[in-house]
Amino acid sequence: MAKTLVPQARPCIPEEDVAALLEDFAQILRSGRLTMGPYVERFEQEFAACVGTKHAVGMNSGTAPLEVALRHWGVAGREVVVPTNTFIASSNAALLAGGRPVLCDIDPQTLSSGLPQIEARITAKTAAVVVVHTAGLIAPDIEAIRSHCRGRGLLLLEDAAHAHGARADGQPAGSLGDAAGFSFFPTKPLTTGEGGMLSTNDRGLADFARSFRTHGVSAQGRSLVRLGHNYRLPELSAALGLRQLARLAEHTAARNRLAARYRRVFVRLGCGDVLLPEFAGRVHAYYKFPVRLPAGKSREWVVAQLRARWGIAAGSVYWPPCHLTPFYQRELGYGPGDFPVAEAVLAQVVTLPMFPGLRDEAVEVVCCGLAELLAEAEGDTRAGK
Ligand SMILES: Cc1ncc(COP(=O)(O)O)c(C=O)c1O
Numbered sequence: 001m002a003k004t005l006v007p008q009a010r011p012c013i014p015e016e017d018v019a020a021l022l023e024d025f026a027q028i029l030r031s032g033r034l035t036m037g038p039y040v041e042r043f044e045q046e047f048a049a050c051v052g053t054k055h056a057v058g059m060n061s062g063t064a065p066l067e068v069a070l071r072h073w074g075v076a077g078r079e080v081v082v083p084t085n086t087f088i089a090s091s092n093a094a095l096l097a098g099g100r101p102v103l104c105d106i107d108p109q110t111l112s113s114g115l116p117q118i119e120a121r122i123t124a125k126t127a128a129v130v131v132v133h134t135a136g137l138i139a140p141d142i143e144a145i146r147s148h149c150r151g152r153g154l155l156l157l158e159d160a161a162h163a164h165g166a167r168a169d170g171q172p173a174g175s176l177g178d179a180a181g182f183s184f185f186p187t188k189p190l191t192t193g194e195g196g197m198l199s200t201n202d203r204g205l206a207d208f209a210r211s212f213r214t215h216g217v218s219a220q221g222r223s224l225v226r227l228g229h230n231y232r233l234p235e236l237s238a239a240l241g242l243r244q245l246a247r248l249a250e251h252t253a254a255r256n257r258l259a260a261r262y263r264r265v266f267v268r269l270g271c272g273d274v275l276l277p278e279f280a281g282r283v284h285a286y287y288k289f290p291v292r293l294p295a296g297k298s299r300e301w302v303v304a305q306l307r308a309r310w311g312i313a314a315g316s317v318y319w320p321p322c323h324l325t326p327f328y329q330r331e332l333g334y335g336p337g338d339f340p341v342a343e344a345v346l347a348q349v350v351t352l353p354m355f356p357g358l359r360d361e362a363v364e365v366v367c368c369g370l371a372e373l374l375a376e377a378e379g380d381t382r383a384g385k
Contacts, residue, residue: 005311009187012251012356017243024239039238046245051174053199055206058233059213062161062183065198066093069179070128072208073155075099078127083113084321084339085346086132090159091322103323105339109277110137111290115144128155133163133173135317136285142168142176162287164189165252169281174199189251189287190244192237254356255286261360262289265367271374288317288351299350302373310369315351
């Protein structure tokens with residue numbers, strides 16, 4: 001396989017932060033308090049202030065807050081509407097909480113669910129709706145989704161795993177529903193290596209999450225009050241999270257600047273048709289930069305050629321969608337043809353390199369490479385050209 005010269009994603013930890021972190025780490029190691037100490041507490045407080053919720057609860061993954069919120073809401077035996085286009089963890093969280101994920105189709109412009117797709121899947125058994133801010137974009141109709149859920153007594157969970165720093169009409173991702181889950185996986189806009197955060201205004205949910213992440217012991221930590229798990233966040237991870245949080249606005253601005261550059265260069269090259277629309281009132285987190293290939297162009301061929309010729313790593317958001325995974329087909333009875341929009345659109349979507357350290361010249365190389373492939377007859381495999 002050709003060497004990767006332009007990765008798709010890369011954590012951004014400036015040298016200045018590496019030096020500061022080494023001091024944080026020394027302090028933590030000398031203190032002997034390696035988990036659930038003052039760094040986790042501060043990270044939670046600053047994260048809650050950043051997303052504008054009353055509570056934030058640190059956890060060891062982005063899946064954990066989704067599962068914990070759905071457990072607290074009692075979705076066991078009930079249905080949870082989830083877009084089929086997401087990382088499988090969003091819908092697995094419903095299964096882990098004992099519920100049934102009811103997948104829905106997507107809006108071709110946002111690559112995620114809007115109200116029409118959600119509404120079509122609501123039944124008398126629906127307990128909750130999960131919205132995924134795919135690639136970092138909050139749905140243009142999030143307000144309509146929110147009021148629909150309120151009106152029907154449904155709980156709204158934001159899967160904000162892609163959306164650190166995103167806003168809808170000034171309101172941060174993480175504060176738009178009844179609760180939200182963030183992931184801090186290394187590719188994400190904010191990383192702790194592994195980790196996640198629940199944000200909510202609901203005190204009862206926050207208390208439940210704090211108990212559940214520590215095996216189900218009470219807030220005072222003395223007695224077991226429910227079945228729980230170990231979903232704790234280590235102090236070293238929280239120290240990294242704090243430094244990353246302090247950079248979030250700067251990193252979001254860098255991602256938006258790169259996105260604007262991609263847009264300008266594609267238009268200049270006559271390839272503006274690949275761009276997905278922008279929406280008024282949205283700050284996009286640009287976790288990924290998706291583009292849509294013309295019909296008939298194979299995404300597999302394009303991804304392979306970008307790598308072979310220019311060392312560019314491109315990917316998906318997402319392929320396959322959840323309903324085409326072997327597990328969901330086997331266990332939940334989904335199959336090809338269930339969500340025609342998702343199948344048609346996602347087969348043409350490719351994500352291009354996007355991370356704050358990406359150089360402008362690399363954006364130029366990626367755009368020119370893709371433009372060249374779009375102009376070529378498919379099947380040309382001039383690897384190493
Ligand atoms: C949309 C979405 N939801 C949930 C998750 C789960 O996060 P984690 O891998 O931290 O558990 C991810 C992670 O990739 C994700 O992309």
